[in-house]
Amino acid sequence: MxxxxxxxxxxxxxxxxxxxxxxxxxxxxxxxxxxxxxxxxxxxxxxxxxxxxxxxxxxxxxxxxxxxxxxxxxxxxxxxxxxxxxxYVTVTIEDDQVTTARGDASRSVPRHAVHAVFADGRRLVVLGARGEELAVESKNEGADLPSITELAEAFRAHGYPWLPEGDPYRDTYRRWVEDTPDLPPGGNALFKARAEALRKNDEKDIADLRKELARLGLVVRDEGKRQWWRRVEQAEADSRADSN
Structure with missing residues (x-):
């Protein structure tokens, strides 16, 4: 570091x-x-x-x-x-933004948008205020993270809210199975395609389909080849409003 x-x-x-x-x-x-x-x-x-x-x-x-x-x-x-x-993932932490870079791709998140940062196994996640994932670097998607201890020290040194206990939403995830109800239109099709990508270890498709699910207000977490999901908070509110 x-x-x-x-x-x-x-x-x-x-x-x-x-x-x-x-x-x-x-x-x-x-x-x-x-x-x-x-x-x-x-x-x-x-x-x-x-x-x-x-x-x-x-x-x-x-x-x-x-x-x-x-x-x-x-x-x-x-x-x-x-x-x-x-x-290899490089994380650049500044007082006003955090940038993750891997290969020829990079993503920057402004400090004011960051609600929390945590590591979950070999996965680094930057969360927004509604629980949305603003940046994700995951081993399932080909990422090789640097030392988690060094990451934690660096984020804390710059005043970012590092969560040592990991994902604060871990108890809200539900396991995806085919034809799961309560998903937005197209959600099951994306999860099915992503399950196939996980089976084939297709890292690009795994990452791309995560982004497609995020556009539907869905956050996905992998455990081996199994997928678990939750809604972001605003998506949950919109869903309740639609049902009323």
């Missing part, structure tokens, strides 16, 4: 990022070499799946086969490093 009198930036520790950047290509190279050895061993079996590729690897001349296996594994590890870099 680094900062000045007016700005604090909380990000993944450099040592962790260096470890990932150096370690993944090495692990990938080792995995590639082991797969080559496995293919050589499997070639002696009387029957093997994917016989063509296995025979091709087994018959490849040395040392070219070993070199290629190491390079391919290292490149695969490099791809994982790039994915990890895209997932």
């Amino acid at each position: 680094s900062g000045t009198e007016v700005t604090t930036v909380v990000r993944q520790k450099t040592s962790n990022r260096v470890l990932v950047a150096a370690g993944f290509p090495v692990l990938g190279a080792v995995a590639g070499w082991l797969l080559k050895l496995l293919a050589n061993w499997a070639a002696s079996w009387p029957w093997i799946p994917w016989e063509g590729p296995v025979r091709l690897i087994d018959n490849a001349p040395e040392p070219a086969a070993t070199i290629v296996s190491l390079l391919v594994g290292a490149l695969a590890g490099g791809v994982l490093v790039l994915l990890a870099e895209h997932g």
Whole structure:
């Protein structure tokens, strides 16, 4: 964590990022070499799946086969490093606003709009006065948060209301099941699409559908592949007014 009198930036520790950047290509190279050895061993079996590729690897001349296996594994590890870099979340906290950034996307929330901030597992949430989520960074959506302890210290240092007990609305959530009543029109369809995105670990769709649900006045929280939901306070008031 680094900062000045007016700005604090909380990000993944450099040592962790260096470890990932150096370690993944090495692990990938080792995995590639082991797969080559496995293919050589499997070639002696009387029957093997994917016989063509296995025979091709087994018959490849040395040392070219070993070199290629190491390079391919290292490149695969490099791809994982790039994915990890895209997932790192940087939180910039200023007296008048808070900004979360990940990859090429960022979101800023003015201080006057922030009612509370909390972490729920590997999830960072900035709440508005009606209980709406003004900013969310969630592991289910590909986010890799920095230290929660450092985040808490930084938000408190700038006077933001950090909630150490977590989500103040946790007891108001209801589990979504197909065709749940009392949802706004289109709500069930969005939840169903999001359930499929969760099943496929499609991080972009998971995040995009969260935003679509937010437009309907719905807040969603995930527990594994299960979805729990609640209304924002104004949405509840509007719903009661409509029923009257």
